[in-house]
Amino acid sequence: MPEIKKLLEEKLGKDLVKRESLKKHTYIKIGGPVEYFYTAKNLADLIKIVKLAQENQIPYIVIGSGSNLVVSDSGFAGLVIKNEAAGLIFGKKATFAESGIKLPRLIRKLAEANLGGLEFLAGIPGTLGGAIYGNAGAYGKSLADLVDSITVLDSNGQIKQLTNQDFDFGYRQSILKNRAKIDNSYYNRPVILSARLRINPNNRESILRVVENYLKIRDKKIPIQPSAGCVFKNLEIPEKASIDSKLRIFVVDHKLPAGLLIDKAIGKKVRIGRLEISDKHANFIVNRGRGKAVDFYRLVQIIKQQVKEKFSLDLEEEIEYLGEINTIKKGILDRVFKK
Numbered sequence: 001m002p003e004i005k006k007l008l009e010e011k012l013g014k015d016l017v018k019r020e021s022l023k024k025h026t027y028i029k030i031g032g033p034v035e036y037f038y039t040a041k042n043l044a045d046l047i048k049i050v051k052l053a054q055e056n057q058i059p060y061i062v063i064g065s066g067s068n069l070v071v072s073d074s075g076f077a078g079l080v081i082k083n084e085a086a087g088l089i090f091g092k093k094a095t096f097a098e099s100g101i102k103l104p105r106l107i108r109k110l111a112e113a114n115l116g117g118l119e120f121l122a123g124i125p126g127t128l129g130g131a132i133y134g135n136a137g138a139y140g141k142s143l144a145d146l147v148d149s150i151t152v153l154d155s156n157g158q159i160k161q162l163t164n165q166d167f168d169f170g171y172r173q174s175i176l177k178n179r180a181k182i183d184n185s186y187y188n189r190p191v192i193l194s195a196r197l198r199i200n201p202n203n204r205e206s207i208l209r210v211v212e213n214y215l216k217i218r219d220k221k222i223p224i225q226p227s228a229g230c231v232f233k234n235l236e237i238p239e240k241a242s243i244d245s246k247l248r249i250f251v252v253d254h255k256l257p258a259g260l261l262i263d264k265a266i267g268k269k270v271r272i273g274r275l276e277i278s279d280k281h282a283n284f285i286v287n288r289g290r291g292k293a294v295d296f297y298r299l300v301q302i303i304k305q306q307v308k309e310k311f312s313l314d315l316e317e318e319i320e321y322l323g324e325i326n327t328i329k330k331g332i333l334d335r336v337f338k339k
Contacts, residue, residue, distance in 0.1 A: 004058055011052055016036055020034055020036075020080070022066075025063065027069075027228060028070060028291070030073075031322075032074045036079045039084055042085050043085040043193060046062070046099075046100070046191070049081050051157045053081075058078065058079050058187075059079065060078055060079040060186055060189070061079075062083050062129070063083065063130075064083055064100060064127030065102060069321075069322060070228050070319055072321070073294055084100045085194075093198065094199060098193065101127060103118070103125070103126055106128060115199045116199065117199045123219075132174065133177055134177055135169050135170065135172055140253050147169075147197060147198075148163075148197065151194045155190050171236060171255075176190055223279075223281060223284050225278070225287060225288065226287040227284045227287065230258070230284065231318065231319055232317055233258060237256050238254065256313075259281055262315075264311075265307045265311065271288075272299045276288055
């Protein structure tokens with residue numbers, strides 16, 4: 001078998017980018033170089049590159065907008081595939097959308113066709129694939145409520161259609177996100193290709209009014225500085241759970257806002273390096289410029305520790321990490337790519 005480096009260069013040619021800085025591909029503007037970077041412009045491209053990585057045991061990850069991603073300062077020892085497959089097919093009761101389409105564009109295209117249902121996702125900057133992977137949502141709604149089926153490329157390179165039930169959706173989670181946490185491996189990861197979404201016929205003007213209202217709400221609480229979105233999940237509080245009575249009044253739909261806990265436990269504007277808890281919303285960590293992933297990670301650990309000590313509650317990250325965040329393993333690129 002040819003060396004990985006030679007194989008990728010032969011198969012992908014000029015479309016393969018070497019040592020690409022990942023801070024250019026994440027909303028928080030943090031991240032070192034990846035050994036190889038490839039942009040899949042369409043679904044055929046995406047399937048081709050993922051199968052190539054699977055067949056040759058190349059570590060890989062598929063990203064969209066990088067809106068919920070924090071990348072190690074030392075980068076990633078593998079292949080990063082940016083998904084830009086953005087095809088759309090409209091039906092009377094459902095829309096078929098490819099996973100690389102950005103949510104704002106999807107909502108706009110639906111509105112132009114007098115179709116609604118995704119308005120609650122207005123202002124969320126990710127792609128459909130990432131939103132399904134993390135079951136994105138807002139205002140008590142989630143994407144899982146609208147997904148009929150999902151087409152994936154599985155770990156064996158086979159295209160399969162899964163039902164909503166197969167995907168085991170939960171609060172900010174899916175079967176793929178849960179599996180990635182357990183496996184913690186970048187080999188043979190399944191990839192979301194497309195989804196069938198339930199949509200509602202509606203008037204374009206009505207849809208856009210709702211979208212505008214949601215955007216105004218988000219503008220009041222979302223920081224303008226680079227961030228990775230909400231760092232932590234809101235806490236799920238069962239009806240009979242024993243918690244501080246002063247916190248119980250803030251529980252809505254069995255959820256306790258993580259930002260509220262952070263604000264009360266540690267406050268805002270707490271900083272490590274160039275990373276800071278936002279003074280606009282405590283569940284956001286913003287990059288004040290030249291921020292480092294290691295400082296992001298350390299700030300996250302301090303927040304979790306303070307919330308645990310003050311309220312005996314455990315925060316869980318909603319964002320995902322890529323690469324060695326807390327430690328830098330020298331020589332890993334050499335070992336993986338056999339240079």
